[in-house]
Amino acid sequence: MAADQQPPGALVTGLTGQDGSFLAELLLAEGYHVTGLLHDSPGVARDIRGAELPPGASLDPPVGALGASEHLRGKVALHAGDLHDHASLRAAVEEVRPRELYHLAAPSFVPASWERPARTLAAIAGASAALLEAVRDVDPTIRVFVAGSGAMFGAAPESPQHEQTPFRPDTPYAVAKLAAHQLVGAMRAHDGLFACSGILYNHESERRPEQFVTRKITRAAAAVKLGLASEVVLGDLRAVRDWSFAGDVMRGAWLMLQQERPDDYVLASGVGHTVGELAEAAFACVDLRAEEHVRVDPALVRAPETTPLIGDPAKACRELGWQPELSFEQLVQRMVDADLRALEAAAR
Numbered sequence: 275m276a277a278d279q280q281p282p283g284a285l286v287t288g289l290t291g292q293d294g295s296f297l298a299e300l301l302l303a304e305g306y307h308v309t310g311l312l313h314d315s316p317g318v319a320r321d322i323r324g325a326e327l328p329p330g331a332s333l334d335p336p337v338g339a340l341g342a343s344e345h346l347r348g349k350v351a352l353h354a355g356d357l358h359d360h361a362s363l364r365a366a367v368e369e370v371r372p373r374e375l376y377h378l379a380a381p382s383f384v385p386a387s388w389e390r391p392a393r394t395l396a397a398i399a400g401a402s403a404a405l406l407e408a409v410r411d412v413d414p415t416i417r418v419f420v421a422g423s424g425a426m427f428g429a430a431p432e433s434p435q436h437e438q439t440p441f442r443p444d445t446p447y448a449v450a451k452l453a454a455h456q457l458v459g460a461m462r463a464h465d466g467l468f469a470c471s472g473i474l475y476n477h478e479s480e481r482r483p484e485q486f487v488t489r490k491i492t493r494a495a496a497a498v499k500l501g502l503a504s505e506v507v508l509g510d511l512r513a514v515r516d517w518s519f520a521g522d523v524m525r526g527a528w529l530m531l532q533q534e535r536p537d538d539y540v541l542a543s544g545v546g547h548t549v550g551e552l553a554e555a556a557f558a559c560v561d562l563r564a565e566e567h568v569r570v571d572p573a574l575v576r577a578p579e580t581t582p583l584i585g586d587p588a589k590a591c592r593e594l595g596w597q598p599e600l601s602f603e604q605l606v607q608r609m610v611d612a613d614l615r616a617l618e619a620a621a622r
Contacts, residue, residue, distance in 0.1 A: 284308050287311040399451075516585050
């Protein structure tokens with residue numbers, strides 16, 4: 275980059291989560307100036323970088339407020355925003371004026387969407403609409419990535435699913451994600467926006483919160499190995515998921531915005547594994563047998579899914595040159611190793 279050139283700017287919603295942390299690392303490595311949208315709250319002080327940011331920017335949050343991105347403190351700028359406050363989302367776009375906008379923030383624990391469907395729709399579909407509208411009105415040259423979900427396919431008529439598979443969402447979360455996905459396509463066609471929707475299947479890492487089954491299992495395997503637990507209680511071991519590494523998926527999101535034309539892509543491993551297979555792999559990482567430490571609670575078993583949610587990433591591989599770099603087994607090993615380190619450190 276020439277000395278007089280400014281680094282490209284990126285605005286990331288959901289910076290404090292798993293995906294946001296991996297994406298921010300990638301963007302920083304590529305020379306971007308990264309601004310993350312942070313939920314503002316009373317008592318949040320100002321300026322972690324010592325640099326001036328626009329009015330309304332939320333700076334110097336308490337330790338821990340950056341979640342999975344805490345290690346990026348001092349390397350990224352922060353701006354106050356709230357998914358339910360559309361004015362704050364527009365203000366972020368107006369004041370940051372990024373070259374690229376990555377909209378990752380959303381409620382992500384699917385079962386909870388049944389408890390508050392209206393709020394789920396507002397946070398996902400409403401916030402996506404507000405950001406797309408702001409880009410259209412403020413600077414339509416901004417390139418936008420919106421995180422969709424393989425859950426949008428729901429009871430799809432085929433497996434694996436690809437970009438042309440009919441959507442049949444069957445949860446409020448999936449309905450909301452589909453509304454955002456379809457709005458991306460509509461505003462791309464109507465307003466000429468460079469807007470892309472990533473149809474993201476399950477993607478995991480050691481930064482995934484522990485209420486998700488992947489971390490629940492890898493944490494349990496580490497705890498049993500260290501003598502801190504004797505078992506893990508799970509639901510249906512036959513449930514199938516397409517699991518990838520979150521860092522790989524975020525690289526795919528970045529690649530979408532580097533293309534000549536905007537489009538939507540499935541990002542997935544293309545391989546399904548059962549929860550039982552995940553447990554077997556995790557316990558094998560610590561030389562234990564899963565069947566000796568896994569207990570099934572019938573109360574946690576959901577109704578069987580009619581169609582395995584497995585993604586077909588052929589289009590992304592062909593057009594983006596994208597390939598997952600971490601295999602399922604390597605992903606599980608990475609997560610178990612991280613949980614072992616964390617539990618050992620906590621026990622000292």
